[in-house]
Amino acid sequence: MLTDPQSGQEGATQPRRVLVVDDEYGPRESIAYTLATSFSVETAERAAEALKKIKDQKYHVVVLDIRMPEMDGIKALEELRKIDPHVSVIILTGYGMLSTAQQAIVGGANQYMRKPPDVAELIDAVRFQAEAAQLRRSQAKMASDAIALSGALKHEIESNQPQIWQARASVELVHDLNNPLTVVIGYSALMVEEAQKLAQQNADMGKRMADYAVIVGKAAEYCHHLSENWRTAAKKTAEFALIDLVGIAYEVKQVIFFGSPTVQIVGPAEAWIKGSKYALMRIFQNVLKNAIEAGATRVVTEFALKGDRVNVSVSDNGPGMDEDRIHRVMHGGFTSKENGTGLGLSICRHLTGAHGGEFGIESKAGVGTTVRFSFPEAIST
Numbered sequence: 001m002l003t004d005p006q007s008g009q010e011g012a013t014q015p016r017r018v019l020v021v022d023d024e025y026g027p028r029e030s031i032a033y034t035l036a037t038s039f040s041v042e043t044a045e046r047a048a049e050a051l052k053k054i055k056d057q058k059y060h061v062v063v064l065d066i067r068m069p070e071m072d073g074i075k076a077l078e079e080l081r082k083i084d085p086h087v088s089v090i091i092l093t094g095y096g097m098l099s100t101a102q103q104a105i106v107g108g109a110n111q112y113m114r115k116p117p118d119v120a121e122l123i124d125a126v127r128f129q130a131e132a133a134q135l136r137r138s139q140a141k142m143a144s145d146a147i148a149l150s151g152a153l154k155h156e157i158e159s160n161q162p163q164i165w166q167a168r169a170s171v172e173l174v175h176d177l178n179n180p181l182t183v184v185i186g187y188s189a190l191m192v193e194e195a196q197k198l199a200q201q202n203a204d205m206g207k208r209m210a211d212y213a214v215i216v217g218k219a220a221e222y223c224h225h226l227s228e229n230w231r232t233a234a235k236k237t238a239e240f241a242l243i244d245l246v247g248i249a250y251e252v253k254q255v256i257f258f259g260s261p262t263v264q265i266v267g268p269a270e271a272w273i274k275g276s277k278y279a280l281m282r283i284f285q286n287v288l289k290n291a292i293e294a295g296a297t298r299v300v301t302e303f304a305l306k307g308d309r310v311n312v313s314v315s316d317n318g319p320g321m322d323e324d325r326i327h328r329v330m331h332g333g334f335t336s337k338e339n340g341t342g343l344g345l346s347i348c349r350h351l352t353g354a355h356g357g358e359f360g361i362e363s364k365a366g367v368g369t370t371v372r373f374s375f376p377e378a379i380s381t
Helices: 025-035 048-058 073-083 098-106 117-160 165-198 203-232 245-257 279-291 323-329 344-354
Strands: 015-021 041-045 061-065 090-093 109-112 242-245 264-266 274-277 298-308 309-316 358-364 368-376
Touching: 015 025, 015 048, 025 041, 025 061, 025 117, 041 048, 041 117, 048 061, 048 073, 048 358, 061 073, 090 117, 090 309, 090 344, 109 117, 165 203, 165 279, 203 245, 242 245, 242 279, 245 264, 245 298, 264 323, 274 279, 274 368, 279 298, 279 309, 279 344, 279 368, 323 344, 323 358, 344 358
Parallel strands: 015 041, 015 061, 061 090, 090 109, 264 298
Antiparallel strands: 242 274, 298 309, 309 368, 358 368
């Protein structure tokens, strides 16, 4: 079992753990000596020895020479990532070829430095990468805890089989809050890390901080409207306004999916309908999330204006579904995901209908899935 690199006596702040891997004794010990004043440093002279150490305990940073006998740094990096995806890896090499650097970065290295490294630059790099590794581990733990909580919730739902609409509405709310709340947690963690360094950093970091704050604000606002919609659901219906559906899709891409290039949007620059902004965001959120979690690497949202309708198709290159699975996912309660609730597409169909729209799915196993929905067009003023 891997040990926590921050474990120790209560209240104790332990130095970050660094592993230096180099087959040459001189450079290896020189780097270890340089880092020992600020970090807890161990060494390994072969990749196999390093991999064994990484299996036994966690490190924050691995400083890895790219040229070694038996197993070179590129291969070692590949094997290392299978053991610990969160540790930071700094590749060192005396061969300063661009292709080598590119190969290392593609393989999962976090930073590339020429050998022998400048002492001050090396210390700064290890310090920065150690903090980045700790942040990744913290975020991974939060995500794991959220998945465990979601699994417990799903089990509770299945055990009690809620029948009244209030119970179902509560489950839908929790389902849709998971994604924006995850974004809030992730960006908040980044903001804390940046804020600690802000006083010593330049204007570019300040701008990043401001950008993060905007995303956090939008995601938090989305959560607020979802919860407010639940609170007032029994008293009044959602208020409709003139909405640019294309703008909604772009906002969901940015706020919920971090602007991921996997999500592509094509078609007219705007398409106006009458609707509830946050209900429409829920439709795009669920459809895009389902596609990505199913394994799609490309999801194209295409808008088209036809007659008095705004037509939307969301096509992915995922594994697709057969007719039986399509029927089950459309009616809710079925999911192929370990921690899913099976409510996503059922929510989308309900919300589309509430907007006077139509909703449907076309899919073929092994080919991909296309979700289509359309709404009455409204004229912008």
